[in-house]
Amino acid sequence: MQRVALQQTDVFxxxxxxxxxxxxxVEQAATLEFPLASGLVLDIxxxxxxxxxxxxxxxxxxxxxxxxxxxxxxxxxxxLLHTASLVHDDSVDRAALRRGKPTxxxxxxxxxxxxxxxxxxxxxxxxxxxxxxxxxVKIFATTLGDICDGQLREMFDAHRIxxxxxxxxxxxxxxxxxxxxxxxxxxxxxxxxxERHIQELRGYGSDVGMAFQIVDDVLDLTQTSTDIGKPAGxxxxxxxxxxxxxxxxxxxxxxxxxxxxxxxxxxxxITDDATIDDLVQDIxxxxxxxxxxxxxxxxxxxxxxxxxxxPDSETRDLLAEVADLAFQRLS
Amino acid sequence: MQRVALQQTDVFxxxxxxxxxxxxxVEQAATLEFPLASGLVLDIxxxxxxxxxxxxxxxxxxxxxxxxxxxxxxxxxxxLLHTASLVHDDSVDRAALRRGKPTxxxxxxxxxxxxxxxxxxxxxxxxxxxxxxxxxVKIFATTLGDICDGQLREMFDAHRIxxxxxxxxxxxxxxxxxxxxxxxxxxxxxxxxxERHIQELRGYGSDVGMAFQIVDDVLDLTQTSTDIGKPAGxxxxxxxxxxxxxxxxxxxxxxxxxxxxxxxxxxxxITDDATIDDLVQDIxxxxxxxxxxxxxxxxxxxxxxxxxxxPDSETRDLLAEVADLAFQRLS
Numbered sequence: 001m002q003r004v005a006l007q008q009t010d011v012f013x014x015x016x017x018x019x020x021x022x023x024x025x026v027e028q029a030a031t032l033e034f035p036l037a038s039g040l041v042l043d044i045x046x047x048x049x050x051x052x053x054x055x056x057x058x059x060x061x062x063x064x065x066x067x068x069x070x071x072x073x074x075x076x077x078x079x080l081l082h083t084a085s086l087v088h089d090d091s092v093d094r095a096a097l098r099r100g101k102p103t104x105x106x107x108x109x110x111x112x113x114x115x116x117x118x119x120x121x122x123x124x125x126x127x128x129x130x131x132x133x134x135x136x137v138k139i140f141a142t143t144l145g146d147i148c149d150g151q152l153r154e155m156f157d158a159h160r161i162x163x164x165x166x167x168x169x170x171x172x173x174x175x176x177x178x179x180x181x182x183x184x185x186x187x188x189x190x191x192x193x194x195e196r197h198i199q200e201l202r203g204y205g206s207d208v209g210m211a212f213q214i215v216d217d218v219l220d221l222t223q224t225s226t227d228i229g230k231p232a233g234x235x236x237x238x239x240x241x242x243x244x245x246x247x248x249x250x251x252x253x254x255x256x257x258x259x260x261x262x263x264x265x266x267x268x269x270i271t272d273d274a275t276i277d278d279l280v281q282d283i284x285x286x287x288x289x290x291x292x293x294x295x296x297x298x299x300x301x302x303x304x305x306x307x308x309x310x311p312d313s314e315t316r317d318l319l320a321e322v323a324d325l326a327f328q329r330l331s
Numbered sequence: 332m333q334r335v336a337l338q339q340t341d342v343f344x345x346x347x348x349x350x351x352x353x354x355x356x357v358e359q360a361a362t363l364e365f366p367l368a369s370g371l372v373l374d375i376x377x378x379x380x381x382x383x384x385x386x387x388x389x390x391x392x393x394x395x396x397x398x399x400x401x402x403x404x405x406x407x408x409x410x411l412l413h414t415a416s417l418v419h420d421d422s423v424d425r426a427a428l429r430r431g432k433p434t435x436x437x438x439x440x441x442x443x444x445x446x447x448x449x450x451x452x453x454x455x456x457x458x459x460x461x462x463x464x465x466x467x468v469k470i471f472a473t474t475l476g477d478i479c480d481g482q483l484r485e486m487f488d489a490h491r492i493x494x495x496x497x498x499x500x501x502x503x504x505x506x507x508x509x510x511x512x513x514x515x516x517x518x519x520x521x522x523x524x525x526e527r528h529i530q531e532l533r534g535y536g537s538d539v540g541m542a543f544q545i546v547d548d549v550l551d552l553t554q555t556s557t558d559i560g561k562p563a564g565x566x567x568x569x570x571x572x573x574x575x576x577x578x579x580x581x582x583x584x585x586x587x588x589x590x591x592x593x594x595x596x597x598x599x600x601i602t603d604d605a606t607i608d609d610l611v612q613d614i615x616x617x618x619x620x621x622x623x624x625x626x627x628x629x630x631x632x633x634x635x636x637x638x639x640x641x642p643d644s645e646t647r648d649l650l651a652e653v654a655d656l657a658f659q660r661l662s
Contacts, residue, residue, distance in 0.1 A: 092442035111423035119479035125472035137468045141456035148450040
């Protein structure tokens with residue numbers, strides 16, 4: 001890829017031109033013929049996060065000999081798949097805010113939200129098909145399956161304390177890391193990287209995704225409503241047991257009063273805000289948070305080791321920078 | 332394809348071996364790791380209709396030199412896409428029954444239904460990708476987009492009398508005919524049919540789908556709850572204006588009392604069952620029904636003309652038989 005000075009560390013700035021092309025493709029694909037729905041969908045797309053998944057796909061592809069148009073197409077597909085999944089997920093969670101803005105769910109009926117999400121899935125699948133690569137399409141379809149699996153697990157695992165670390169990791173792999181993994185794998189495939197490199201890129205994406213989700217799970221406990229558009233401890237209120245909560249459960253043992261409170265909150269027997277707020281405070285002040293962040297850092301470090309195989313040193317450095325982005329949100 | 336005696340007219344019997352292979356693929360793909368959800372999904376899949384879309388895909392492919400495994404894979408993908416779309420559609424409509432059985436929607440929360448539908452979309456996309464044909468994948472993705480478009484139109488067009496025939500046809504093309512069209516097109520593509528044949532097969536599928544949907548719209552008015560698992564006039568109750576209702580509106584003019592009642596029902600101002608039942612009775616006894624059926628027959632006839640291009644006479648006869656299947660349900 002284009003040589004860049006290493007001291008210029010903002011990977012988003014360096015990749016801006018590519019990301020703007022992705023943005024244009026995403027907006028084009030997300031435009032519906034129905035003005036009301038279209039406006040709401042474009043609001044969501046534009047409110048959208050950092051385009052991290054497209055960024056990672058582009059970097060993985062640009063480290064090799066990828067056709068840029070094909071990379072842009074796949075990157076737009078990945079971002080739309082992510083958006084579709086958020087639209088449905090907000091409806092599943094009945095969330096009122098996403099990225100600090102009202103969700104589609106709070107502005108349209110459930111039926112319309114389901115259909116708009118399906119429409120976005122369709123548009124993302126059309127973009128995947130436009131790459132003309134059966135392998136890219138297969139990664140894409142498998143990833144959608146993994147995301148659903150993760151979300152279904154979150155639903156069916158809810159309200160149950162005493163889950164294994166493995167169950168947690170399987171769940172967040174599906175829910176979050178699978179699309180990061182699919183993105184970097186697609187980048188490698190479109191870049192015609194050697195198979196061993198593609199596998200390491202996929203592993204890198206997966207590890208970065210795990211780090212991101214663990215940090216998200218920490219932020220859910222440590223950030224307040226105005227920061228993230230949700231009440232602190234939202235996961236707990238929904239009965240979702242995350243890594244910091246699992247760490248906390250291990251710290252307090254099974255027989256303490258606090259263990260009883262935690263169990264009752266997770267099982268949905270205690271729902272009053274004061275008790276839950278106290279519990280969240282107690283978790284925040286415990287070593288459970290740092291323990292979870294250590295785990296996230298271990299994933300990020302493994303991600304960086306995996307990309308040592310990438311021959312282009314500039315891209316390698318940018319990918320390493322991306323692996324650490326999860327932790328920027330903690331400051 | 333295998334030569335069959337022409338007097339053996341049950342196309343489902345003739346294609347049974349193929350359809351059983353499709354069935355096995357569908358059930359395999361629809362099996363989730365979550366026993367509760369998996370049981371419910373398999374119930375829906377097994378309650379499933381006649382496998383008309385897989386049948387049409389198989390016939391279109393078998394008329395040429397198709398790889399049977401690839402046809403079976405694509406046919407299973409098409410059936411799963413249809414099932415996923417029904418699962419979401421029942422949730423959009425808040426329907427309690429489908430094919431005379433409780434919908435998933437009436438047995439799981441909305442969130443679970445959304446995710447199960449998404450899971451089925453993912454599995455169908457995986458099957459499409461497994462054909463290894465970028466063109467099949469593209470038809471598949473585009474069709475999903477068309478289905479969503481049709482369903483969104485149905486939602487946004489609801490509660491509005493005075494729609495054009497073109498609006499109605501665009502909507503039912505998306506909602507129903509697009510997947511029939513995609514199925515026969517995929518069959519032709521997998522069969523390596525000449526391009527002109529593929530286009531006629533696609534047109535045939537579209538016309539058959541239009542005929543089916545128009546007959547469905549008639550049956551919605553003429554059949555009772557025990558026949559179809561929905562109250563008669565369900566579309567009207569939801570404010571959906573179908574062809575027989577449009578015909579009826581034209582017959583009664585814009586200024587009659589009945590026109591006022593019809594408008595009020597469509598706009599959702601009148602919701603009491605007695606008035607709607609009377610209105611449905613009046614439509615049933617009017618020439619509006621026969622007028623709609625004539626339109627459906629015109630589509631079926633055009634479908635049969637289109638397949639005159641198909642070289643294999645046995646398959647051509649079977650496809651012609653399928654074009655008339657819509658009307659069997661009227662007896």
